[in-house]
Amino acid sequence: MTSGRIGPNVLIQTAHALSDRLGRDATARLLWQSTAHDLEHLPQDMVEESKATALVRAVHDAYGVVFARSVMQESGRRTGDYLLAHRIPKPAQWLLPLLPSGMALRVLLTAIGKHTWTFAGSANVHLTPGDPAEITLQNCPLCAGQHASEPICDFYAGTFGRLAQALLGPKGWAEEVSCEARGDSACRFLMGSGR
Template sequence: MNTRAEAAPHTAYRIGPNAIVQLAHTLCAHHGRAVAAGLLGESTSYTLEALPEAMVNEVEVQTFVQHCMASLGHMQGLAALHEAGARTATYLMAHRIPRMAQLAMRITPPRLALRMLLRAMQAHAWTFAGSGQFTVRQHRRGATLEFRHCTMCRGLTAHAPVCAFYAGTFQQLIRQLVQPTALVQEVRCCAMGHDCCRFEVTFAVSH
């Protein structure tokens, strides 16, 4: 299963506002309003008093992530991005994913529930993939999720994976809706020179 956004000249690709909103909230919670306001103001056209409510230009997200990683350092930057992703998943469950769909996944065996969630992620990939290409593949151990031309880490160079925002979002969704022991790990990253950002989803299932 895959969904793809083809790049086009002069196109401003957009993604959901939570990539900015939840990262700003996380920075406020752990680093203070001054740090959050500074990084936000240097990176985007938004302020803490006027955070986005609609889709945002992916370039602003990229710049915000880059500034956070440079300012906070690799480990603290990853922690902030991962928590922002988890906060995004919590927001999606509260405001975007229908209650009946959530209930259906929670009472369905994990393999089938994961299939349901992956289909929903595919259908809504336009809200978070931007100009990237998102592909999901379910397998016996769990699932593999991939971004090519990843929006989140574009422009970054790193010695370890940096797309913790996506890892945090996916892991929180899967733990809450499919299997509480799920683990989502990024095993390849474009920032490291790989051809894609790859996330492995693993969890124990009953047979």
Template sequence: MSALIGPNAVLQLLPLIEPGFLARLGMEPPSDHGLMPEEPAHRLHAAVRDLPQAPAILAEAGRRTGEYILAHRIPRPAQRLLRVLPRGMGVRILSQAIARNAWTFAGSGAFAVEAPGRFRLERNPLIKGETSARPLCHWHVAVFDRLFQSLVSPDLRFHETACAACGDPACRFELSPAGQSR
């Protein structure tokens, strides 16, 4: 049986790509109920990365995925609570919640919180087998950005500090205030 991933890795890309893009890849849109095999999600992300505007498309799909999570997956009372907590506590709690639900985007990969706001994703299914001189995980960064900016503080930004596609052992993501990169 193949590893599974949440369908938003694909569904939120669909409005951003031209009609027929999926068909050219021999793919059908996934159901929005349940999980989907990670291989088609990887195939679509790899095909989108071949487009000149790939970083912007993947970032917008990640932002939309974050919006979907806010609208459908995080209860409103929990959102209100996170917004009023001190920043450090909010970062810690949201990091833990992401780790508990990482199976939706990590698939066969291994996700870990190294510290609040610092994540590691080994064997990232959306970039497996890829090589690049630059980090490729624009979708992940945008999902994390949208959640943390909405629920903790609008001035927080994630940066991909290491990418498996660049030869690093894992993809690493780190949170910092806007204007600071690590």
């Protein structure tokens, strides 16, 4: 897998979610040991995807799959909140829930497709319209080298789910249905309007 770059939110929001649960000292140690980033000076620019991979793996290794999945889901939701507050125009946030569900999903999927460079690193991304829509990442950076009995890319599921709820309506949803960590050929997410 070619090393790519990924947006800093996976580090920033995971650090915040960990701090809320573990406290600043334990979070600072885990963050430094896995990424060489200081909790007081989190990155603001794109980072090497290997740092995101290392942080996710460190959370899983140190605290187990149940805790890690919960933290990464929260980190993803916080990233969705960040995107809604700072990246997605307010008129789009107002308009999308008013559109027919299929049209709203196509618009959201198109926007996600234009921004894969910010979250997918070196993964190959394939988007399939529909309700539910499908987002597929092959060579996913967040579960690289991990083995699990269930899908564990909860950062992405949390982000996609938060965006679906805000932009498609309160019944909007997303879930990971296959995962490379489980031995599947790709990490595959479904996103639906729930309408």
